Amino acid sequence: MTNYNELQECIIKGNRIKARELTQECLDNGNPAKEILDEGLIPGMAVVGKKFQDGEYFIPEMLVSARALNIGLGILKPLLEASDVKPVAKVLVGTVKGDIHDIGKNLVAIMLRGSGFEIIDAGVDVSPEKFVQMAKESGADILGLSALLTTTMTAMKDTVDAFQADGSRDKIKIMIGGAPVTTDYAEKIGADGYAPNAAIAVEMAKTLVGGSR
Amino acid sequence: MKKENQHKIIFLPANRTGYFEHGITVRDAALELGIIIESDCAGIGSCAKCKVEIKQGADSPTIVEQQLLTPDELKKGVRLACQSSVSADCMCLVRTTLKPEEVRIMTEGLLTDIDLNPDIQKVLVQITPAQLGEKYFDFERIIESLQHQGYGISDYDFQVTRDVARTLRTNDYRITAVIERERLIAVEPGDTTQVLYGVVVDIGTTTVAIKLVNLVTGDVAAVNSAANPQAAHGADVVSRLNYIIQHPGGLKRLNQLIIKLINALIRNLADEAGIKLDMIYKIVLAGNTVMQHIALNIDPRHLAHKPYAPAFQGPATLAAVSLGIKINPHGICYAIPNLACFVGSDITSVLTILALDKQDEFQLAIDMGTNGEMVIGSKDRLLCCSSPAGPAWEGACITWGVRAVYGAIERAEIENDELHFRTIGDGDPVGICGSGLIDIVCEFLRAGVIDKSGRILNPVQLPTDKISRLTDFVAGGKNGSRELKITEIDNSNSITVSQDDIREIQLAKGAIAAGVSILIAEVNISPDDIAAVYIAGAFGNHIRAQDVLDLGLIAKISPEKIKFIGNAALTGAEAILRSGKARERAEQIAKKIEYIEIADEPAFQDSFVESLHFPIESKRSES
Numbered sequence: 001m002t003n004y005n006e007l008q009e010c011i012i013k014g015n016r017i018k019a020r021e022l023t024q025e026c027l028d029n030g031n032p033a034k035e036i037l038d039e040g041l042i043p044g045m046a047v048v049g050k051k052f053q054d055g056e057y058f059i060p061e062m063l064v065s066a067r068a069l070n071i072g073l074g075i076l077k078p079l080l081e082a083s084d085v086k087p088v089a090k091v092l093v094g095t096v097k098g099d100i101h102d103i104g105k106n107l108v109a110i111m112l113r114g115s116g117f118e119i120i121d122a123g124v125d126v127s128p129e130k131f132v133q134m135a136k137e138s139g140a141d142i143l144g145l146s147a148l149l150t151t152t153m154t155a156m157k158d159t160v161d162a163f164q165a166d167g168s169r170d171k172i173k174i175m176i177g178g179a180p181v182t183t184d185y186a187e188k189i190g191a192d193g194y195a196p197n198a199a200i201a202v203e204m205a206k207t208l209v210g211g212s213r
Numbered sequence: 214m215k216k217e218n219q220h221k222i223i224f225l226p227a228n229r230t231g232y233f234e235h236g237i238t239v240r241d242a243a244l245e246l247g248i249i250i251e252s253d254c255a256g257i258g259s260c261a262k263c264k265v266e267i268k269q270g271a272d273s274p275t276i277v278e279q280q281l282l283t284p285d286e287l288k289k290g291v292r293l294a295c296q297s298s299v300s301a302d303c304m305c306l307v308r309t310t311l312k313p314e315e316v317r318i319m320t321e322g323l324l325t326d327i328d329l330n331p332d333i334q335k336v337l338v339q340i341t342p343a344q345l346g347e348k349y350f351d352f353e354r355i356i357e358s359l360q361h362q363g364y365g366i367s368d369y370d371f372q373v374t375r376d377v378a379r380t381l382r383t384n385d386y387r388i389t390a391v392i393e394r395e396r397l398i399a400v401e402p403g404d405t406t407q408v409l410y411g412v413v414v415d416i417g418t419t420t421v422a423i424k425l426v427n428l429v430t431g432d433v434a435a436v437n438s439a440a441n442p443q444a445a446h447g448a449d450v451v452s453r454l455n456y457i458i459q460h461p462g463g464l465k466r467l468n469q470l471i472i473k474l475i476n477a478l479i480r481n482l483a484d485e486a487g488i489k490l491d492m493i494y495k496i497v498l499a500g501n502t503v504m505q506h507i508a509l510n511i512d513p514r515h516l517a518h519k520p521y522a523p524a525f526q527g528p529a530t531l532a533a534v535s536l537g538i539k540i541n542p543h544g545i546c547y548a549i550p551n552l553a554c555f556v557g558s559d560i561t562s563v564l565t566i567l568a569l570d571k572q573d574e575f576q577l578a579i580d581m582g583t584n585g586e587m588v589i590g591s592k593d594r595l596l597c598c599s600s601p602a603g604p605a606w607e608g609a610c611i612t613w614g615v616r617a618v619y620g621a622i623e624r625a626e627i628e629n630d631e632l633h634f635r636t637i638g639d640g641d642p643v644g645i646c647g648s649g650l651i652d653i654v655c656e657f658l659r660a661g662v663i664d665k666s667g668r669i670l671n672p673v674q675l676p677t678d679k680i681s682r683l684t685d686f687v688a689g690g691k692n693g694s695r696e697l698k699i700t701e702i703d704n705s706n707s708i709t710v711s712q713d714d715i716r717e718i719q720l721a722k723g724a725i726a727a728g729v730s731i732l733i734a735e736v737n738i739s740p741d742d743i744a745a746v747y748i749a750g751a752f753g754n755h756i757r758a759q760d761v762l763d764l765g766l767i768a769k770i771s772p773e774k775i776k777f778i779g780n781a782a783l784t785g786a787e788a789i790l791r792s793g794k795a796r797e798r799a800e801q802i803a804k805k806i807e808y809i810e811i812a813d814e815p816a817f818q819d820s821f822v823e824s825l826h827f828p829i830e831s832k833r834s835e836s
Contacts, residue, residue, distance in 0.1 A: 055669075055713060063822065151451060
């Protein structure tokens with residue numbers, strides 16, 4: 001049984017070089033990719049999420065840890081696919097039309113990725129039509145919409161409506177987040193949920209896919 | 214006089230009486246009478262600071278009041294002014310209203326080059342009674358007399374022609390003409406040339422500052438500030454815009470809130486200076502673009518979306534009475550021109566009194582408001598941008614944050630592991646204003662209690678040789694985070710700086726620093742090349758040059774180049790009130806400045822994230 005503390009520590013401290021070395025070393029020692037993911041990378045990122053919630057970590061620390069995580073994930077990904085290990089679910093994330101703020105969206109993507117979700121990032125200023133198209137192409141289970149401004153959050157409603165009009169609304173769960181957004185707003189526009197921060201977004205994503213399967 | 218369905222309210226100790234419709238809140242009624250009841254939550258019923266005592270005729274306390282007030286208070290008739298409404302004649306005792314001398318507004322010696330030569334002037338006119346057979350139109354003879362004295366009149370307020378015959382004949386043909394540039398706006402009986410006042414207002418998103426100036430002597434008669442009551446409808450300009458978009462009548466409501474506050478502030482200044490409102494003939498308005506649109510009752514909604522088009526740039530000269538501003542009924546309002554969608558007339562004012570556009574080398578000016586506004590300039594180029602910093606600098610959204618009022622911690626210093634602080638007016642500490650907050654964060658940073666990531670270090674994890682008495686300031690806060698205990702105010706409460714407060718400061722300073730770095734890159738120089746950095750803001754006290762560097766507002770520049778210029782928007786507006794030349798200069802600057810929209814630049818967000826850390830090597834670090 002390999003001790004994954006050191007690998008977890010690399011993720012927590014955001015040490016990219018060591019994260020690469022240790023992930024490779026674990027593989028070389030014959031550990032399954034799935035085990036390295038579940039016992040090294042994911043628990044490491046869980047600690048990062050906790051530190052962020054407690055105020056120990058701030059945005060830059062999260063981003064540094066995310067880079068280390070991504071390096072580890074990059075090494076494991078082909079092996080996970082080859083051994084037919086499925087991600088928890090696929091999440092399409094993006095910032096809505098008219099809004100170019102991506103920090104919040106990126107933090108949510110990081111925490112989801114660190115919890116075993118596969119992330120498809122649509123980027124910023126994404127039109128409702130683009131979201132519909134990308135959801136189809138990727139087969140995403142969940143759509144995560146972000147908006148920072150009170151003036152752009154209305155594009156969330158447009159996006160939900162676009163899925164309705166397309167007839168594919170029931171194929172995807174939609175969760176929303178961002179400074180001006182509330183649970184009430186999520187309900188009002190017909191989204192499936194609102195997450196006030198990245199940690200809750202992970203919990204919500206788990207619940208949403210749990211409910212649909 | 215009292216009408217049907219109205220109630221009489223007497224406010225003490227100001228002893229002002231008014232008649233109000235049934236159901237108006239005590240807070241709104243007080244504001245109508247020029248009594249500003251301070252609160253932090255702008256009247257949404259969450260801060261419980263607007264306590265008043267209602268002596269007779271109170272309605273029953275609301276649920277909010279029952280929760281926020283103690284049974285003792287309720288028994289004594291203590292109510293929250295924003296919650297209790299008027300349902301009968303009553304008497305109301307207000308203890309929390311701010312006295313002007315309890316407000317700190319920094320205005321530095323920036324007006325030395327400004328002559329007292331205002332656009333608004335009074336000129337004595339003495340004519341002789343017309344003889345039969347002469348050209349004897351009263352009004353035209355006054356114009357002629359003014360022209361002889363060197364005052365060309367090209368326009369006039371028609372009301373003057375209605376007043377003039379009587380005024381002349383009841384005062385031995387001796388009158389005082391009031392002229393705004395080439396426009397005759399009023400005549401007063403006799404010689405009143407020694408009495409002329411003007412007011413300047415800086416309408417910030419969070420704080421409104423105001424100054425009364427004697428335009429005959431040049432003396433400042435009084436200054437004051439108050440929280441912007443629009444804050445109840447959003448902390449920043451974007452949420453105010455959204456309020457207007459989403460609520461029919463929203464513009465009117467926000468407009469009325471600010472006009473009523475301005476009227477209340479003017480009335481208090483006039484009382485303090487012992488003058489009549491009639492003696493004030495001019496009001497000069499500065500403020501960010503959104504605030505100015507709202508104050509002028511111009512719909513700003515298109516500022517909310519790309520391409521963020523303001524309805525107007527200005528300048529605008531209009532009758533004060535048309536805005537509902539209560540000065541002399543013939544008085545003039547001058548709105549200083551804006552520069553761009555989110556760079557307002559407040560920055561025009563700042564630039565008017567600086568000389569960025571006249572220097573060989575580049576200089577930088579930063580107005581650290583809720584909306585951070587920055588300008589870089591030399592004689593060749595003048596370039597501005599804005600970035601959303603949030604209201605932390607003015608003490609809003611900070612646990613113990615307050616505006617620069619009596620009792621606010623405005624200065625703090627760590628010496629031999631002891632924290633020393635000073636409050637405004639040496640009052641008992643009530644909270645921390647912007648300058649105090651910056652001092653505290655920077656001092657604890659330099660002491661190594663906060664690390665460069667902004668984290669309050671856990672004393673338990675420090676090696677024993679690194680534990681100093683300073684770590685005793687670190688306490689457990691809410692949700693497992695830590696906080697700095699600054700001082701106890703009573704047995705159960707301490708003024709603190711929480712981890713979240715430090716994060717707010719980081720977000721605010723990151724936004725400013727990112728804007729600055731983009732401006733510097735845009736003019737293709739390095740920070741070293743900048744000859745001077747001017748920092749303006751309503752923090753309370755000076756920001757130390759070392760703090761500017763340790764916050765990381767600007768990278769690697771020698772501290773001697775950094776100058777703090779206080780509430781420079783208000784000072785600049787004052788210059789424009791005092792001098793027609795300064796007004797012309799403001800208008801020229803508005804024509805020639807360039808603007809770059811940075812919030813939509815991907816480079817801005819990268820730079821913002823990079824700027825969140827403090828560029829300081831802590832003396833201690835966690836091992």
